Amino acid sequence: MERPSKGLVRIYLAGPEVFLLNAIETGGRKKVLCRDYGFEGVFPLDAELEVGGLSRAQAGLKTGRLNEQLIRSCQIVVANMTPFRGPSADVGTALEMGFAGGLGLKVFAYTNDSRRFTARTVEWLGKEATRDAEKRLCDENGMRVEDWELADNLMLESCILNSGGALVTHDAAPSERFSDLRGFEACLKRVSAAHPK
Amino acid sequence: MERPSKGLVRIYLAGPEVFLLNAIETGGRKKVLCRDYGFEGVFPLDAELEVGGLSRAQAGLKTGRLNEQLIRSCQIVVANMTPFRGPSADVGTALEMGFAGGLGLKVFAYTNDSRRFTARTVEWLGKEATRDAEKRLCDENGMRVEDWELADNLMLESCILNSGGALVTHDAAPSERFSDLRGFEACLKRVSAAHPK
Secondary structure, three states, X not given: OOOOOOOOOEEEXXXXXXXXXXXXXXXXXXXXXXXXXXXXXXXXXXXXXXXXOOOHHHHHHHHHHHHHHHHHOOOEEEEEOOOOOOOOOOHXXXXXXXXXXXXXXXXXXXXXXXXXXXXXXXXXXXXXXXXXXXXXXXXXXXXXXXXXXXXXXXXXXXXXXXXXXXXXXXXXXXXXXXXXXXXXXXXXXXXXXXXXO | OOOOOOOOOEEEEEOHHXXXXXXXXXXXXHHHHHHHOOOEEEOHHHXXXXXXXXXXXXXXXXXXXXXXXXXXXXXXXXXXXXXXXXXXXXXXXXXXXXXXXXXXXXXXXXXXXXXXXXXXXXXXXXXXXXXXXXXXXXXXXOEEOOOOOOOOOHHHHHXXXXXXOOEEEOOOOHHXXXXXXXXXXXXXXXXXXXXXX
């Protein structure tokens, strides 16, 4: 694990880019931007995972434990809430946002898809989107579609605001959905404004 | 909001059943089961939401704030991790699990789909599942598929175990995916064994 730089506020960089084949490179770009704004960026893959003798499940669980430790070592989380394999953010990112909120860290976030959650979910459901007798939007399992005019499930945006953070939206080109860092940089500017140096 | 019953350990009932058209009834069934095992079940919709004068977004955010307060009033969370609109758990549930873990609550969970996350994701991706030059499973965006032999994204199962909780798996019939409470009851038995009365 890299040694923390003395005196810099540490930001945990949550998001699905850990799944990119060039995850380390993308995390590195985010860390450089953090430095530009006077912060220390902490990427989940910074945790040094020694898997000798561990089963795959044990290695996965150890990774989670190390990520929790990294979050505890930070003061702020900046989460990438860009929808991932469905209409919502990556669940691992959502869990980390909540964990940080519970710890009392400030949770900032950005998404590279500015559409509202309701519109995205209806588009994702396609023909399966319907309305019940009371005209409420629901899916083919008779489960409602959230309609709060928020960016994702209400718990996510609520967690951000309750923690004292903010959400930034940006529209990336489809091919750059997980590599475009302009939304991330706009979010860093919000963090910087809230933590003048 | 219902008055807490004195002396009973309070369990926050996280899960996507809040989206069921009969959510209140389903939450009521869960609360009865909690009583049977000597606990006080707390359902997200127990929060009394007064929306007078609020925009939809404000009402959604207020709901989130009330849910955070309900979680803080509990000692344990039992989360329904059954995959919801995609290969993973509901993101709101994931956020609540993390929030509880950050607060130091014990997080138990169950899923009504016992398949491993990797198999579910590959099935969900269908033709878009592929392998890169190094034979790593990935999707059409060149993003890896987690392969840890866990039930969902590693952060979820890790959060459960780090908090001192446990995960129970059960296979519900497709038509009863969000109404079958046998996995929930099996999870309550685990909670009860960890908290003898």
